Amino acid sequence: MIEFGKQKGWIRYLTEHPVRRKRDERLFIDEKHSCPSCQRPLTAEEMERSLYTCPHCTHHFRLTAWERIRYTADEGVFQEFSADMETVNPLGFPDYEEKLAGTMQKTGLKEAVVTGLCKVGGREVVLAVMDFRFIGGSMGSVVGEKVMRAMLVGAEKRLPVIVFTASGGARMQEGILSLMQMAKTAVATLALERRRCPYFVVLTDPTTAGVLASFAMLGDVILAEPGALMRFAGARVVAGTIREKVPENFPLSAFHLDRGFVDAVVPRQKLKTTLSFLLGTHPVQQGSKS
Amino acid sequence: MSDNPIREKLAELKELAQAARIDLAREIGELEKKLDLSLTPESEAWRRVELARHPERPTTLDYARAIFDDFMELHGDRSFADDPAMVGGIALLAGRPVTFFGHQKGKNMKDNLKRNFGMAHPEGYRKALRLARQAEKFGRPVLSFIDTPGAFPGVSAEERGISQAIAATMKGFSELTVPVIVTVLGEGGSGGAIGIGIGDVVLIMENGFYSVISPEGCASILLRDPSKARHSASLLKLIPEYLLEFKVVDRIIPEPAGGAHKDPAGAAVSLKAAIITALEDLSKKNVEALLAERHAKFLSLGTFQEQEPQRKSLLQRLRDFF
Numbered sequence: 001m002i003e004f005g006k007q008k009g010w011i012r013y014l015t016e017h018p019v020r021r022k023r024d025e026r027l028f029i030d031e032k033h034s035c036p037s038c039q040r041p042l043t044a045e046e047m048e049r050s051l052y053t054c055p056h057c058t059h060h061f062r063l064t065a066w067e068r069i070r071y072t073a074d075e076g077v078f079q080e081f082s083a084d085m086e087t088v089n090p091l092g093f094p095d096y097e098e099k100l101a102g103t104m105q106k107t108g109l110k111e112a113v114v115t116g117l118c119k120v121g122g123r124e125v126v127l128a129v130m131d132f133r134f135i136g137g138s139m140g141s142v143v144g145e146k147v148m149r150a151m152l153v154g155a156e157k158r159l160p161v162i163v164f165t166a167s168g169g170a171r172m173q174e175g176i177l178s179l180m181q182m183a184k185t186a187v188a189t190l191a192l193e194r195r196r197c198p199y200f201v202v203l204t205d206p207t208t209a210g211v212l213a214s215f216a217m218l219g220d221v222i223l224a225e226p227g228a229l230m231r232f233a234g235a236r237v238v239a240g241t242i243r244e245k246v247p248e249n250f251p252l253s254a255f256h257l258d259r260g261f262v263d264a265v266v267p268r269q270k271l272k273t274t275l276s277f278l279l280g281t282h283p284v285q286q287g288s289k290s
Numbered sequence: 291m292s293d294n295p296i297r298e299k300l301a302e303l304k305e306l307a308q309a310a311r312i313d314l315a316r317e318i319g320e321l322e323k324k325l326d327l328s329l330t331p332e333s334e335a336w337r338r339v340e341l342a343r344h345p346e347r348p349t350t351l352d353y354a355r356a357i358f359d360d361f362m363e364l365h366g367d368r369s370f371a372d373d374p375a376m377v378g379g380i381a382l383l384a385g386r387p388v389t390f391f392g393h394q395k396g397k398n399m400k401d402n403l404k405r406n407f408g409m410a411h412p413e414g415y416r417k418a419l420r421l422a423r424q425a426e427k428f429g430r431p432v433l434s435f436i437d438t439p440g441a442f443p444g445v446s447a448e449e450r451g452i453s454q455a456i457a458a459t460m461k462g463f464s465e466l467t468v469p470v471i472v473t474v475l476g477e478g479g480s481g482g483a484i485g486i487g488i489g490d491v492v493l494i495m496e497n498g499f500y501s502v503i504s505p506e507g508c509a510s511i512l513l514r515d516p517s518k519a520r521h522s523a524s525l526l527k528l529i530p531e532y533l534l535e536f537k538v539v540d541r542i543i544p545e546p547a548g549g550a551h552k553d554p555a556g557a558a559v560s561l562k563a564a565i566i567t568a569l570e571d572l573s574k575k576n577v578e579a580l581l582a583e584r585h586a587k588f589l590s591l592g593t594f595q596e597q598e599p600q601r602k603s604l605l606q607r608l609r610d611f612f
Binding site: 082084085086087088090091093094140141142144145148170172173174175176177178179180181182183184186187188189190191194209210212213214215216217218230231232233236237238240241242244246250251255259260261 | 409440441442443444445447448449450451452453454456458460461464465480481483484485487500501502503504506507508510511512516525526527528532533536538585588589591592593594595596597598612
């Protein structure tokens with residue numbers, strides 16, 4: 001346990017996780033053939049074998065949505081939902097359309113979340129995976145709608161829903177409508193509750209603000225990857241509002257585990273077996289409400 | 291907008307011209323040009339932001355004193371502490387028991403330090419949820435008042451789970467079996483606002499605003515220039531007229547000329563009337579209809595495009611899920 005002192009608590013976490021994450025850490029490996037965290041040599045084959053975690057220091061690199069799906073779903077079909085859904089620019093925000101077009105081209109994605117039907121550990125599930133590369137994994141109308149639909153499909157078919165989060169929060173360019181996606185996704189979890197569908201969340205680096213404060217914190221079981229950043233307010237917002245200095249990589253998963261806000265911190269290699277265990281302990285419920 | 295000096299002058303001039311039968315077309319034209327400039331969205335958005343943050347603007351407790359026959363404050367979240375930035379209690383509204391809560395700002399520095407400038411901690415949201423569930427038990431309608439720059443973003447809020455508190459409160463409000471009326475009194479700041487913002491009817495005072503991020507935050511993060519707050523206030527489309535268009539709010543409550551702080555009693559009269567009207571409408575609905583409409587209201591927010599629209603059929607099947 002950590003001491004409850006005003007500052008002592010987080011200072012210990014900082015000494016445990018001294019890395020300041022770089023936006024382009026994956027590029028770093030490609031160019032320097034070494035881990036940006038511990039600087040030891042790494043090769044592409046090693047990375048693929050270790051599911052993009054450093055074999056030396058266990059640093060977990062961010063995954064793209066499709067890599068995550070490949071590492072999570074059983075081999076076979078992934079039936080994607082609403083693959084053609086696209087964002088409009090509701091506020092007429094300057095440069096937003098250009099930004100969207102550029103990001104789509106760079107990532108090959110249409111939005112910051114991929115949802116669909118697949119099997120995990122032999123069990124049919126609804127999977128929703130966020131991708132931080134798409135405008136910081138931010139939640140606008142499309143992300144909110146796709147997450148909501150994934151939950152409604154889960155409720156309708158009485159399937160478990162698994163969500164992997166990675167997000168900087170609400171998408172500012174969509175203004176108030178992006179804030180409303182917090183409400184929308186939180187309300188949607190109620191459908192799973194009423195139908196007694198298991199809802200599992202895996203928090204990955206980073207999950208912050210509007211996404212953390214809505215559907216990410218409402219799972220029946222909430223898992224987190226090691227060293228994942230999870231916080232409500234970004235360092236710049238904190239500095240701007242209350243002039244309190246909060247380190248950039250605080251707080252990480254271990255902090256939330258200690259504080260009681262996540263159920264377990266699970267290394268990436270064990271995620272699939274953990275999810276399979278959870279699915280196995282949540283058999284399909286019959287005859288629940290409605 | 292009758293408080294606009296140019297518009298007042300213009301009306302005077304027009305009257306004068308008509309009465310004296312003199313030609314003042316040129317003067318009137320010039321004034322009208324000035325008026326157009328003074329009402330560009332940028333200055334209009336910023337005017338509302340400034341009025342919403344006015345230090346003398348009536349707070350949740352001011353309105354509570356004005357609109358309720360009587361009320362009693364209840365304290366504490368029953369697990370950690372009482373949050374002075376979120377007040378709440380039981381009240382009589384036109385003889386009818388209701389539960390209310392809302393963010394509470396201070397009027398001066400000392401008061402604001404106690405109230406944490408209206409920035410609630412996790413215990414504030416947990417208190418609101420506790421009071422809302424208590425209201426449900428006794429069949430009392432719930433009145434939620436929003437007036438916050440945002441939830442408290444510091445370490446103390448993180449370590450007590452501000453994200454979890456906001457998420458759980460939103461979900462909790464969405465299943466309350468009693469009517470919930472939300473009113474944005476002044477600042478509707480981001481996650482701190484939506485945390486207590488789920489209800490059957492969402493009202494907003496004429497000079498309130500509701501936004502995903504403060505104009506200052508948007509300026510420094512998206513525009514990379516903190517001095518562009520005025521500009522980002524207009525980009526964010528955070529004023530009530532736009533919110534109505536986006537279906538984020540259902541009704542705008544008019545304020546006295548110059549803003550609620552010029553005539554707090556007048557503002558309270560409008561607020562009280564709007565709440566009572568909304569309550570009468572909601573009281574006619576049975577619980578199933580109330581919940582179904584509340585869920586549909588929030589599940590339909592947002593804009594996007596797709597080749598084969600499926601949303602309608604999804605929303606039609608909604609009733610079965612809840």
